[in-house]
Amino acid sequence: MELYVHPEFEIVRNEKKCIACRVCERQCANCAHGYDADSGSMEGYDEKCVNCHRCVTLCPTKALKIVQTAHTFRPNANWSNNTIRELYLQANTGGVLLSSMGNPRPLPNYFDRILLNASQVTNPPIDPLREPMETRTYLGKKSIPLQRGAAGKLIENLTPQIALTMPLMFSAMSYGSISYNAHASLARAATELGICYNTGEGGLHRAFYRYGSNTIVQVASGRFGIHTDYLMAGAAVEIKMGQGAKPGIGGHLPGKKNVGEVARTRMTPDGSDAISPAPHHDIYSIEDLRQLVYSLKETAGNSKPIIVKIAAVHNVAAIASGVARSGADIIAIDGFRGGTGAAPTRIRDHVGIPIELALASVDTRLREEGIRDDISLVVGGSIRSAADWIKAIALGADACYIATGALLALGCHLCRSCHIGLCNWGIATQRADLVKRLNPEIGAERLVNLVKAWQHELKEVMGGMGINSVEALRGNRLMLRGVGMTQEELRVLGIEHAGS
Amino acid sequence: MRKIFVREEWCLGCHLCEYHCANANLGNGDMAKALKGRRINPRITVEDDGRICFAVSCRHCTEPDCKKSCISGAISVVDGVVQVDQDKCVGCYTCILACPYGTIQPNAEGHVVQKCELCLQNGCEPACVSHCPNRAIIYEQEGVSA
Structure with a gap:
């Protein structure tokens, strides 16, 4: 019993439609539905509902809906219902509040205030259904000068690159934070699409080595599941320095989730807490980072590009400049709206900066320093649609990472309860009966549909701009205009206001 | 010929197949109207011992x-x-x-x-197949998959 804490949601059942089939009861891992044998009718327990919509979706007669409770404290602009509720929870437990998925606060979204350009009269738009549109992308160092041998033949001196059919990848989500079937869906979809998914810090399950050429393997501060075969298995190796949802802190997979195959893949004792420290204990400077970058390069026989992933924080441009000089081939920046399987609420909601601003300032800084071609730039942190994706590329990104969007395609309804471990959609859980609810056949199909739809939209918008290759869109900020922004916001983003 | 196959691996034990079977054999109308207050008598049943579950219908x-x-x-x-x-x-x-x-x-x-007569008499694809939320029940040529 949570003292003073009233249920946030109410289960509304249309008694005229309910046939008491008990599907809702069987499908709710939170036990928010029950059956009363005496009356032969269903009951709802509002206090257990997390609003994940599993029951609503599966109800065969559409008899259910979940509504936000109208029950309220005396209205107070300073002390919102949520603020009071969180305070009560902390007074009850004495603990740090935990949250999942991305920052839900109504902070400014710059993607929503950026508009795209299109061709009219003087430069004709292109019809992507009739003319070729190139979306192929290579990530890695591009600054190597062309060299020719004695016979004039080109010397192949290009450092390793990640080849993608379009500038999009699934970002890091560990096996442990998400289920085996969620990983299988991502791996199969990435392979079919010719893009990459990312193992996160939980290692790579032995069954997924066959998707290696479409896998990015991650090395994080806990060093879970890392061995030579793992480093050699992927298309690239990513060093995770930070995560947008929780910059400055590490990770914690509770012992009850770190069991069986998850623990085995992580190479940790079964049932032990898997704790990733906040820092890499061997990295306290760019020079230290350089050592790890080159250790990994050498271990992988100089055949894999190295990604360094950082969270978007205040001085991100200077940090990115340092990373570019560390020998890394790709830098990944994660904005403050990026998702997580569990993070302290205050950190998720208040630490970091928007990816739009971080991306623009990093791209600008690297150009000013003449090192932009030394490194590819990948951004993530709530790329919600093809529009966000296109705007990010025009702001200077070589590619984008998506994760929340990918999970939504798998069935996630953003109830933000991943940290409880009872995901009714079989995504953020390790309970076998829940994991089987996500059939990777369906999951992979839906991911492929989503990404292909976005690719079509990218081509449509590029065509409208009169651009036939994503290379010509990259960093093309002339294609962007701001609306309702201050001079300072426009300056950081490096774009003009609409109308000018 | 195509037959109904059940993949235990993906069966959630939600019993939706039973209700859709019952509804299809009552004329495929509004389910709430057809089944409200009625005990269903479906031609497919979910076997469930709490650990393993799968649907069974005529082979x-x-x-x-x-x-x-x-x-x-x-x-x-x-x-x-x-x-x-x-x-x-x-x-x-x-x-x-x-x-x-x-x-x-x-x-x-x-x-x-x-x-079960594969919904041939109901004029639709087998209702249990088309309404299974996890593709645990499939309607395929024998020997194709499963």
Whole structure:
């Protein structure tokens, strides 16, 4: 019993439609539905509902809906219902509040205030259904000068690159934070699409080595599941320095989730807490980072590009400049709206900066320093649609990472309860009966549909701009205009206001 | 011919197949109207012991024991589909005893038997297949997958 804490949601059942089939009861891992044998009718327990919509979706007669409770404290602009509720929870437990998925606060979204350009009269738009549109992308160092041998033949001196059919990848989500079937869906979809998914810090399950050429393997501060075969298995190796949802802190997979195959893949004792420290204990400077970058390069026989992933924080441009000089081939920046399987609420909601601003300032800084071609730039942190994706590329990104969007395609309804471990959609859980609810056949199909739809939209918008290759869109900020922004916001983003 | 196959690996034990089966055999109308306050008598049933669950319906055997056991000639195989002619059935339930899978059951009134006939008589794809939320029930050529 949570003292003073009233249920946030109410289960509304249309008694005229309910046939008491008990599907809702069987499908709710939170036990928010029950059956009363005496009356032969269903009951709802509002206090257990997390609003994940599993029951609503599966109800065969559409008899259910979940509504936000109208029950309220005396209205107070300073002390919102949520603020009071969180305070009560902390007074009850004495603990740090935990949250999942991305920052839900109504902070400014710059993607929503950026508009795209299109061709009219003087430069004709292109019809992507009739003319070729190139979306192929290579990530890695591009600054190597062309060299020719004695016979004039080109010397192949290009450092390793990640080849993608379009500038999009699934970002890091560990096996442990998400289920085996969620990983299988991502791996199969990435392979079919010719893009990459990312193992996160939980290692790579032995069954997924066959998707290696479409896998990015991650090395994080806990060093879970890392061995030579793992480093050699992927298309690239990513060093995770930070995560947008929780910059400055590490990770914690509770012992009850770190069991069986998850623990085995992580190479940790079964049932032990898997704790990733906040820092890499061997990295306290760019020079230290350089050592790890080159250790990994050498271990992988100089055949894999190295990604360094950082969270978007205040001085991100200077940090990115340092990373570019560390020998890394790709830098990944994660904005403050990026998702997580569990993070302290205050950190998720208040630490970091928007990816739009971080991306623009990093791209600008690297150009000013003449090192932009030394490194590819990948951004993530709530790329919600093809529009966000296109705007990010025009702001200077070589590619984008998506994760929340990918999970939504798998069935996630953003109830933000991943940290409880009872995901009714079989995504953020390790309970076998829940994991089987996500059939990777369906999951992979839906991911492929989503990404292909976005690719079509990218081509449509590029065509409208009169651009036939994503290379010509990259960093093309002339294609962007701001609306309702201050001079300072426009300056950081490096774009003009609409109308000018 | 296509048959219904069940993949235990993906069965959630939600029992939706049973309700959609019942509704399809009651005319495929509004489910709330058709099934409200009624006890369903579906032709597919979910076996569930708390650890393993899977749906079971007629396997449409090539040499069906039910057909051999039928004393009134009510059971026949038409294009591979095992069918019951309820006008000929005398309700002796011998087929129910003979079926090794337990997939024949008395109809709602109990005078004759009923069984899965792949929704051919309902004019739709098998309702259990099209409404399974996890593709645990599939309608495929024998030997294709599963």
